Amino acid sequence: MNADHAVNADHPVNADHPEANVDSGRVAGVLAALATHLDADRPTNVGFPSTFDIDYTALWPFFNRVLNNVGDPFQPSAFPANTKHLEQEVIAFLADLLRAPAGDRWGYVTTGGTEGNEYGLLLGRSLHPDAITYFSQAAHYSVPKLVDKLRMPAIAVRTATDGQIDLRDLRCALRTHRDKPAIVVATIGTTMTEAVDDVTAIRRVLNDVPIRHAHIHADAALSGLPLALVAPGCRPGFDLADGADSISVSGHKFVGSPFPCGIVITRESLRSRIGAPVDYIATADTTLGGSRSGHAPLLLWYAINTFGVEGLRARAQQSRHVAAYAHARLHQIGWRASRHPHAFTVVFDTPPDPVARTWRLATSNGQSHLICMPGVTPAQIDQFVADLMVSHRS
Numbered sequence: 438m439n440a441d442h443a444v445n446a447d448h449p450v451n452a453d454h455p456e457a458n459v460d461s462g463r464v465a466g467v468l469a470a471l472a473t474h475l476d477a478d479r480p481t482n483v484g485f486p487s488t489f490d491i492d493y494t495a496l497w498p499f500f501n502r503v504l505n506n507v508g509d510p511f512q513p514s515a516f517p518a519n520t521k522h523l524e525q526e527v528i529a530f531l532a533d534l535l536r537a538p539a540g541d542r543w544g545y546v547t548t549g550g551t552e553g554n555e556y557g558l559l560l561g562r563s564l565h566p567d568a569i570t571y572f573s574q575a576a577h578y579s580v581p582k583l584v585d586k587l588r589m590p591a592i593a594v595r596t597a598t599d600g601q602i603d604l605r606d607l608r609c610a611l612r613t614h615r616d617k618p619a620i621v622v623a624t625i626g627t628t629m630t631e632a633v634d635d636v637t638a639i640r641r642v643l644n645d646v647p648i649r650h651a652h653i654h655a656d657a658a659l660s661g662l663p664l665a666l667v668a669p670g671c672r673p674g675f676d677l678a679d680g681a682d683s684i685s686v687s688g689h690k691f692v693g694s695p696f697p698c699g700i701v702i703t704r705e706s707l708r709s710r711i712g713a714p715v716d717y718i719a720t721a722d723t724t725l726g727g728s729r730s731g732h733a734p735l736l737l738w739y740a741i742n743t744f745g746v747e748g749l750r751a752r753a754q755q756s757r758h759v760a761a762y763a764h765a766r767l768h769q770i771g772w773r774a775s776r777h778p779h780a781f782t783v784v785f786d787t788p789p790d791p792v793a794r795t796w797r798l799a800t801s802n803g804q805s806h807l808i809c810m811p812g813v814t815p816a817q818i819d820q821f822v823a824d825l826m827v828s829h830r831s
């Protein structure tokens with residue numbers, strides 16, 4: 438468009454006083470309406486794994502400041518307004534929880550679970566260019582999307598009745614292609630039922646077949662953090678000590694960042710497979726993005742340091758109590774429901790439409806779920822169950 442055409446003759450632009458051009462009444466109205474909508478949605482928003490109860494007010498001043506963590510989090514860059522020192526602390530905290538080898542650990546804060554999955558797949562492909570990728574039918578939709586985007590040959594493996602990857606079908610597929618390296622995506626908390634693939638068992642199958650070269654990427658977007666807070670002997674194997682080579686977790690689910698972000702963790706010795714030094718940013722380009730958020734590591738750092746390991750563990754445990762309560766209440770009213778061990782997710786037959794819509798239930802194939810993230814209360818569950826009973830009677 439010609440610049441002249443952009444000028445509205447009825448409202449000439451005041452270049453001397455730019456603030457006079459702003460329709461501040463409209464801006465305030467739109468913001469107020471948005472806040473009203475979000476506040477009204479919150480009490481019934483239990484269908485998706487968002488955590489609403491963390492107060493990030495202390496960080497508001499930093500949202501008037503530019504932050505950019507461009508490049509490798511462990512190398513300074515030419516852009517000094519960054520939070521890489523805090524990102525390093527976040528990575529160290531996660532690397533400890535996910536039992537990355539001391540002295541051989543690396544990672545960065547991503548834009549979300551999908552970027553972490555892309556990083557894990559690319560890392561696997563850079564190590565084993567001829568590999569076939571295997572993932573279960575219950576894998577998150579980002580996985581088939583990414584293997585198509587990256588043009589990686591891939592095989593979808595059946596799920597067993599419990600929602601985990603079917604190890605017999607995996608073994609069979611691996612045997613058929615045992616001359617090829619394998620990249621296996623294990624899902625640690627499937628999106629609909631929170632089933633957890635057992636990485637230790639997958640590694641055993643790879644060794645049994647045997648496959649000579651393999652990379653296991655754990656897509657632990659949903660359950661990686663809460664499960665890492667359970668003693669290793671009391672949960673399925675999924676972390677780096679259990680045999681994963683890379684792990685992606687979400688930052689906007691359990692840790693409750695108010696905007697999407699995530700963390701990917703792998704071994705430092707694999708890091709150089711992706712990226713190269715770039716002179717004008719004065720750092721190595723080892724991450725998938727270019728400019729990266731400095732606010733996301735700040736928020737994650739704040740949450741981690743506000744709660745500490747014990748606080749996070751208590752929050753996870755409370756969520757499991759509420760999930761067990763929801764499961765029991767549904768059972769009490771005769772509504773078919775199920776829940777995996779350790780899960781925050783309760784799966785049940787899809788209720789009538791008004792209830793499903795009000796409670797923002799995620800629904801697939803006649804099954805819905807609610808997710809008892811930290812902050813979801815027994816009172817909310819009681820209200821949901823009451824709505825369910827009314828809908829059933831009417």
Ligand SMILES: Cc1ncc(COP(=O)(O)O)c(C=O)c1O
Nearest residue numbers: 549550551577626628656658659
């Ligand atoms: C198992 C799993 N993997 C990956 C993702 C993708 O995460 P994001 O939406 O942050 O990219 C999700 C999101 O819900 C998920 O449940």
